[in-house]
Amino acid sequence: MQDSARVLPEQASxxxxxxxxxxxxxxxxxxxxxxxxAGAILLFVVRYRRTRDRRVGDVIREPLWLEIxxxxxxxxxxxxxxxxxxxxxxxxxxxxPGALRIDVVGKQWMWKMQHAGGxxxxxxxxxxxxRPIRLVLASEDVIHSFYVPAFxxxxxxxxxxxxxxWFEATKPGTYRLFCAxxxxxxxxxxxxxxxxxTAGDFEQWLSGSLDAPSLPEQGRAIVSRIGCLSCHGERxxxxxxxxxxxxxSTVRLKSGETVVADEAYLRESILVPGAKIVAGxxxxxxxxxxxxxxxxxxxxxxxxxSLKREERRP
Ligand code: CUA
Numbered sequence: 001m002q003d004s005a006r007v008l009p010e011q012a013s014x015x016x017x018x019x020x021x022x023x024x025x026x027x028x029x030x031x032x033x034x035x036x037x038a039g040a041i042l043l044f045v046v047r048y049r050r051t052r053d054r055r056v057g058d059v060i061r062e063p064l065w066l067e068i069x070x071x072x073x074x075x076x077x078x079x080x081x082x083x084x085x086x087x088x089x090x091x092x093x094x095x096x097p098g099a100l101r102i103d104v105v106g107k108q109w110m111w112k113m114q115h116a117g118g119x120x121x122x123x124x125x126x127x128x129x130x131r132p133i134r135l136v137l138a139s140e141d142v143i144h145s146f147y148v149p150a151f152x153x154x155x156x157x158x159x160x161x162x163x164x165x166w167f168e169a170t171k172p173g174t175y176r177l178f179c180a181x182x183x184x185x186x187x188x189x190x191x192x193x194x195x196x197x198t199a200g201d202f203e204q205w206l207s208g209s210l211d212a213p214s215l216p217e218q219g220r221a222i223v224s225r226i227g228c229l230s231c232h233g234e235r236x237x238x239x240x241x242x243x244x245x246x247x248x249s250t251v252r253l254k255s256g257e258t259v260v261a262d263e264a265y266l267r268e269s270i271l272v273p274g275a276k277i278v279a280g281x282x283x284x285x286x287x288x289x290x291x292x293x294x295x296x297x298x299x300x301x302x303x304x305x306s307l308k309r310e311e312r313r314p
Pocket of ligand 1: 184
């Protein structure tokens, strides 16, 4: 069908049909109620109009069962929509395990994608079909919103935070990508494409567009460039805690509390080092906000996640 003749965009993800079904049912049910109410008003206007012999309305007493029925019936109908909506919502927001992670950074006015293998893209994302894709969104400046109508997904990219959205494409093709949050003068130009490919084509595309080392390797280069290891390195005077094996571990803090070192903790420790001081260390580290942009932060965190404790020299 021609794009201009479509009421709804193409359905190209596993969730798309369920979203549309729910939406269609809601519209249909709302239409039925609207027609019924408007029809009843018109009917009653004619039937119970004031006449010469009936200047005051009759007092009508409905039977109790009727009162109860027309309260309970709509309640059941509308609560079933709530149940249906909640089910779709939870499935649409719960990332399945084993999803392929791709980092996306919004910036005035472009979308920058980073594949784990180091492949980079701007305003054009390539993904395989038949596999859950987990997009981790960040923003370098203002709020943007990653919107692919054909997949029925939309999620804000918020400065200072990471958000996530997932989908599974069902058929190969190229679909429109939009920014759905007004983000400045060229917001309307912040568009692009998502190309869904078969698994084989995607592998081929990945190997054909490899022009950079993997994300952890790029992260390692940044870590040595900005000098993290002068305090966190093996031969340091231990001004800062070691980086190996930190990710996923439980860290004891100076305040006596403990935290699990997840991705949010690593990001915070780079951008706001004073927020959580590890037990046994002083608050010496300056903030790296502004020195490490969102794209570099993704690489540094990927590098830190790749550092296992076993690799540490005794
Ligand atoms: Cu980015 Cu609108």
